[in-house]
Structure formats: C-alpha cells, structure tokens
Amino acid sequence: MQVMKNKKCVVLLSGGLDSTTTLFYVLSQKYNPTCLIFDYGQRHKKEIYSAKKIAQYAKCKYYVVKISFPWKGSSLLDTRLPIPKHTDFKKNTEPYLPSTYVPARNIIFLSYAVSLAEVLSAEYIFYGANQIDFSGYPDCRLEFIKSFQKMANIGTGLKLKNKKIKIVAPLINFSKDQIVTLAVKLKVPLELTWSCYQGKRKPCGVCDACRLRANGFKKAGIKDPLTK
Numbered sequence: 295m296q297v298m299k300n301k302k303c304v305v306l307l308s309g310g311l312d313s314t315t316t317l318f319y320v321l322s323q324k325y326n327p328t329c330l331i332f333d334y335g336q337r338h339k340k341e342i343y344s345a346k347k348i349a350q351y352a353k354c355k356y357y358v359v360k361i362s363f364p365w366k367g368s369s370l371l372d373t374r375l376p377i378p379k380h381t382d383f384k385k386n387t388e389p390y391l392p393s394t395y396v397p398a399r400n401i402i403f404l405s406y407a408v409s410l411a412e413v414l415s416a417e418y419i420f421y422g423a424n425q426i427d428f429s430g431y432p433d434c435r436l437e438f439i440k441s442f443q444k445m446a447n448i449g450t451g452l453k454l455k456n457k458k459i460k461i462v463a464p465l466i467n468f469s470k471d472q473i474v475t476l477a478v479k480l481k482v483p484l485e486l487t488w489s490c491y492q493g494k495r496k497p498c499g500v501c502d503a504c505r506l507r508a509n510g511f512k513k514a515g516i517k518d519p520l521t522k
C-alpha cells in the first residue's frame with residue numbers, strides 16, 4: 295500500500311471494529327487524522343462513548359456531530375422495532391435491506407466528512423466500509439464510494455482550489471477475520487470497540503453485527519475481549 299507522509303485526513307469513526315481498525319491503519323501510515331463521530335439518534339449511546347474513548351486513546355482530534363432522523367425508518371433509530379436476530383443474509387440471493395439499514399445515513403456522514411475535509415484542506419477521507427462480511431447495505435459498496443467521490447469533487451469548492459478529495463476504504467475487500475488479524479497487528483484496543491446493535495452491558499451475540507464480529511474472531515483464531 296502507498297504510504298502518504300503527514301497527510302491530513304478525515305476518518306469516519308463509529309466505534310466499531312472496522313472504523314477503529316481503519317483509524318489505526320491511518321495512524322500506521324503516518325496520516326494526520328481528524329475523527330468524525332455521529333450522534334444520530336441511534337438506539338444506544340454506547341457506540342458514541344466507544345468512538346470517543348478510541349479517539350482519545352489514539353490521541354486524535356475529533357468532532358461529535360449531533361444530527362437527527364426525525365422520520366426514523368430503521369430499527370437502529372426506532373426502539374419500537376426489533377433488531378433482527380440471525381438474519382440469513384449470506385443465503386439471500388435477492389438484494390435486500392435489513393431493518394437496521396438507516397436510509398441514506400452514510401451519504402449524510404460522508405457529506406459531513408467532505409465539508410470538514412474541505413475546511414481542513416484534507417485530501418483524504420477514510421471510511422471503514424466493507425463489502426465482504428457486511429449486512430448488505432448499499433452505502434458500503436465500492437460502486438457507491440466511487441460515485442460519491444466523483445460527486446464530492448464536482449459539487450464543492452475543491453476544484454476551484456485545485457484540490458481533489460479521495461475517499462479511501464482500505465478494508466473494502468477484507469473478510470472479517472482479515473480485519474481482526476489486521477486490528478491485532480495494528481494494536482487496536484479491541485476492548486474499547488463496540489459492534490453490537492444493542493447497547494447492553496455485553497454484546498447480544500445474535501444481531502448481524504455480533505455474528506459477523508464473532509465469526510471474524512473465530513476464523514482469525516483470536517479471542518474477542520468483549521465476550522471473554
């Protein structure tokens with residue numbers, strides 16, 4: 295991978311395994327990150343707490359941006375809807391959207407990231423999207439990222455400033471066990487990360503996020519500090 299010395303960048307940080315590993319990858323490559331954390335009305339605040347702890351642990355600048363989706367439209371936002379358990383997403387041949395999909399959320403998050411990058415004169419946005427072991431969200435796919443990058447370069451003042459923004463998703467084609475292995479190599483504080491869609495004391499073990507994470511750790515042969 296290409297090494298970019300002392301480059302300013304924006305990192306979308308959710309407090310989960312993928313975005314945290316992305317942050318530590320960025321640090322290992324000597325970028326200078328500013329983290330962007332969203333308080334978007336998710337059903338629990340635990341991931342925001344995790345993300346802040348991780349940014350502090352990594353000694354990174356960060357912003358917590360409060361936004362809202364008053365119309366909800368997702369089980370991550372609407373506590374009246376159950377979080378699906380044991381979704382057989384791998385066996386689904388038709389494209390489908392799990393109820394945990396938040397309509398256009400990552401478009402909104404990346405838009406904030408582009409705005410911050412433009413103000414910071416940062417040329418890179420790092421996004422922990424993954425299209426291998428994921429829940430099928432359309433905004434985690436490479437096609438989306440490429441299109442968004444193109445749009446961002448056309449629809450901002452970057453062009454006039456002779457700048458170009460690049461949206462980098464280093465984990466896009468990693469399997470979950472490869473992400474776990476990389477996380478360990480990069481000394482990610484795994485005990486601070488939080489992937490579960492529920493905000494209980496311990497991960498629920500049955501939501502998609504828990505199952506993807508558990509499979510990743512199992513295949514990598516590493517014990518998850520959260521489920522010890």
Ligand SMILES: [Zn+2]
Nearest residue numbers: 490498501504
């Ligand atoms: Zn869970």
